[in-house]
Amino acid sequence: MAEMKDVIHMVHLDHSRKKNLSSTSLFGEATARNALQYHSSFPEYAPTPLVNLQNLAEYLGVAGFYVKDESYRFGLNAFKVLGGSYCLGKYIAELAGIDPSRLSFEKIVSKEIHAKTGTLTFVTATDGNHGRGIAWTASRLGHKSVVFMPKGSSSERLDNIRSHGSDASITDLNYDDAVRYANTCAKKYGWVMVQDTAWEGYEDIPSWIMQGYTTMALETLRQLGADKPTHIFLQAGVGAMAGAVAGFFSDYYGGSRPVITIVEPDKADCIYQSALAGDGNPRFVTGDMQTIMAGLACGEPCTIGWKILQDHADYFVSMPDHVAARGMRVLGNPTGSDPRVISGESGAATTGFVTEVLTRPALREMRDTLGLGPDSRILCFSTEGATDRENYRRIVWDGLYPSF
Numbered sequence: 001m002a003e004m005k006d007v008i009h010m011v012h013l014d015h016s017r018k019k020n021l022s023s024t025s026l027f028g029e030a031t032a033r034n035a036l037q038y039h040s041s042f043p044e045y046a047p048t049p050l051v052n053l054q055n056l057a058e059y060l061g062v063a064g065f066y067v068k069d070e071s072y073r074f075g076l077n078a079f080k081v082l083g084g085s086y087c088l089g090k091y092i093a094e095l096a097g098i099d100p101s102r103l104s105f106e107k108i109v110s111k112e113i114h115a116k117t118g119t120l121t122f123v124t125a126t127d128g129n130h131g132r133g134i135a136w137t138a139s140r141l142g143h144k145s146v147v148f149m150p151k152g153s154s155s156e157r158l159d160n161i162r163s164h165g166s167d168a169s170i171t172d173l174n175y176d177d178a179v180r181y182a183n184t185c186a187k188k189y190g191w192v193m194v195q196d197t198a199w200e201g202y203e204d205i206p207s208w209i210m211q212g213y214t215t216m217a218l219e220t221l222r223q224l225g226a227d228k229p230t231h232i233f234l235q236a237g238v239g240a241m242a243g244a245v246a247g248f249f250s251d252y253y254g255g256s257r258p259v260i261t262i263v264e265p266d267k268a269d270c271i272y273q274s275a276l277a278g279d280g281n282p283r284f285v286t287g288d289m290q291t292i293m294a295g296l297a298c299g300e301p302c303t304i305g306w307k308i309l310q311d312h313a314d315y316f317v318s319m320p321d322h323v324a325a326r327g328m329r330v331l332g333n334p335t336g337s338d339p340r341v342i343s344g345e346s347g348a349a350t351t352g353f354v355t356e357v358l359t360r361p362a363l364r365e366m367r368d369t370l371g372l373g374p375d376s377r378i379l380c381f382s383t384e385g386a387t388d389r390e391n392y393r394r395i396v397w398d399g400l401y402p403s404f
């Protein structure tokens with residue numbers, strides 16, 4: 001018999017009788033166009049590939065399986081930089097008094113703007129990807145960064161952040177406490193706190209970060225062309241990325257939007273627990289949250305993300321690590337002539353879940369509840385490549401990963 005920790009849990013939020021769903025306009029197409037235009041002004045910009053895994057779709061008995069491969073993003077191996085870069089741009093524009101809708105890389109690095117802002121120090125807490133994005137952007141825009149990582153963070157991820165000139169270190173705090181520590185330092189030293197999650201009273205910067213993520217959603221929409229997805233699967237840490245992307249697609253498609261499912265590790269399933277509680281209030285998960293999905297190991301939902309997800313996402317999944325590990329192997333070992341996607345632990349979570357649901361007889365009921373079948377066109381976001389290569393090899397080559 002499967003142990004409890006091996007079970008995949010799913011809860012449904014029915015919106016059919018809800019009045020006044022929360023507004024998604026903050027993450028709509030107009031915002032996404034601004035964010036995409038800004039990102040296009042960076043010399044390193046190129047849209048990341050949207051791969052069509054036709055053979056996998058056929059094998060799984062669905063009409064389409066699309067994966068947005070964020071390992072190509074700005075050479076940084078994860079989507080996360082989109083939030084930090086847009087946020088830093090908006091912050092600097094406001095400080096310098098330029099119209100944020102006319103943001104461009106060239107303008108922000110100009111001597112004229114730099115003279116107005118001076119050299120700024122941006123501080124954040126991160127498991128890796130967000131910090132790398134902040135470090136990269138701060139350095140590209142001529143500013144400084146300080147990055148605090150939770151205990152147990154990968155030394156490869158730390159080195160990657162330091163390689164962009166950041167003052168980065170691994171603390172002995174869990175993720176949520178590292179966020180609080182970064183915030184205390186920001187107040188003490190006059191640094192700018194750029195966190196990828198929101199809480200009461202700290203919502204402007206995270207909302208800009210979330211708006212930056214819509215770049216990825218708009219690119220995907222354009223790449224899909226006429227192929228409208230029926231199901232979108234989004235992984236969540238604090239739920240900022242999922243909130244932004246769900247918000248974008250919900251705003252775009254309105255009443256005919258795809259079914260949206262949020263996927264989390266069972267050790268850090270704060271969004272799932274919030275949905276399960278069913279009273280609209282976010283729930284926290286505490287402790288070390290030991291999961292291989294390091295990017296999703298967050299216990300406190302982003303207030304803005306949660307507001308969107310509770311009204312615009314349909315299903316919430318809490319699942320064990322081996323499901324994500326399977327996703328990494330599926331994407332790294334393509335079926336037939338499908339392209340290969342190198343996907344890290346957090347990146348592959350959604351693909352892992354979808355393939356489990358579509359192949360395990362024990363999960364047939366979940367498949368039917370989700371309405372997955374021969375007409376389904378599935379969209380997943382592989383939000384990172386192999387950002388911890390040693391762990392990637394251990395999982396994909398040896399089928400091993402820490403059971404903590």
Ligand SMILES: Cc1ncc(COP(=O)(O)O)c(C=O)c1O
Binds near residue numbers: 127236
């Ligand atoms: C690779 C990856 N995917 C997904 C996420 C989840 O994003 P969020 O914390 O906004 O839910 C993260 C967060 O760091 C991440 O690094």
